Amino acid sequence: MKQFSLILIALLLAGCTDTPDVEELVEKRLLFLYNNQEAKKMVGNKPLVQAPSLNFNLRNPSYIILHHTEEPDCESALQKLTHPATRVSAHYLICKDGSIYQIIDDHKRAWHAGSSRWGTITDVNSVSLGIELDNFGSEPFPEIQVESLIVLLKNLQERYNILPTNILGHGDIAPGRKKDPHCLFPWQKLAEEGLAIMPDSVHFKEIPDDFDYLTALQFIGYDTRNPDDVIEAFRRRYIGCKTQESSTLTLYESELEILMNILYNHQKY
Numbered sequence: 001m002k003q004f005s006l007i008l009i010a011l012l013l014a015g016c017t018d019t020p021d022v023e024e025l026v027e028k029r030l031l032f033l034y035n036n037q038e039a040k041k042m043v044g045n046k047p048l049v050q051a052p053s054l055n056f057n058l059r060n061p062s063y064i065i066l067h068h069t070e071e072p073d074c075e076s077a078l079q080k081l082t083h084p085a086t087r088v089s090a091h092y093l094i095c096k097d098g099s100i101y102q103i104i105d106d107h108k109r110a111w112h113a114g115s116s117r118w119g120t121i122t123d124v125n126s127v128s129l130g131i132e133l134d135n136f137g138s139e140p141f142p143e144i145q146v147e148s149l150i151v152l153l154k155n156l157q158e159r160y161n162i163l164p165t166n167i168l169g170h171g172d173i174a175p176g177r178k179k180d181p182h183c184l185f186p187w188q189k190l191a192e193e194g195l196a197i198m199p200d201s202v203h204f205k206e207i208p209d210d211f212d213y214l215t216a217l218q219f220i221g222y223d224t225r226n227p228d229d230v231i232e233a234f235r236r237r238y239i240g241c242k243t244q245e246s247s248t249l250t251l252y253e254s255e256l257e258i259l260m261n262i263l264y265n266h267q268k269y
């Protein structure tokens with residue numbers, strides 16, 4: 001009887017091997033990565049002594065990066081984000097009709113941020129969740145899509161204790177290289193829900209003579225190595241589409257005022 005059961009199990013397993021499911025492939029990939037790291041048992045010329053402990057769990061994300069897909073529709077975005085050849089992905093995709101797809105588990109490292117920097121963080125993918133919004137790149141974001149985003153962000157914020165200072169656009173963390181989400185994205189709506197930092201009112205009216213706006217932007221987290229790019233990123237995020245035509249490469253007085261108020265809101269967290 002026992003033998004018969006074993007044969008039956010073996011047959012069932014054999015039947016399953018024809019179509020390995022996604023979970024199985026992911027586990028195989030994780031095992032491969034883990035084993036490769038395990039092989040590194042030396043640090044320079046020093047042996048690395050293994051002393052394993054069970055006192056660990058999975059790491060939680062502490063940042064959320066928002067993107068627009070730049071694809072014609074949700075279906076093609078989904079294909080792009082799941083096809084192995086593209087080498088890009090995100091944890092979530094929100095379609096224009098408000099439907100939400102989970103593509104990568106929250107605790108796994110998706111490939112959405114690329115070469116990015118925020119403060120001293122140089123590997124943003126390792127600490128963040130990526131959310132893609134179905135949008136071709138210049139069209140408005142439908143209300144129902146933004147509603148779904150807010151519901152998802154609130155859920156993630158509660159689960160992982162993510163600060164509003166840590167919900168950012170791809171364009172914030174890769175100035176000059178990325179512009180998403182584009183200037184019509186409703187950051188103000190997110191700020192009203194405690195999901196982003198925006199300038200709210202007028203805490204500061206007087207700009208100090210020695211106010212150094214690049215240092216201020218750096219304090220917020222921006223990579224200011226290329227000032228022109230960071231000014232463009234600042235305007236897209238905090239002012240929107242209005243000043244996109246502006247060619248000036250220093251901030252106007254009214255923009256400095258906005259920056260001062262953003263700093264004020266940042267230091268609350």
Ligand SMILES: [Zn+2]
Pocket residue numbers: 066067068112170178180
């Ligand atoms: Zn992006």
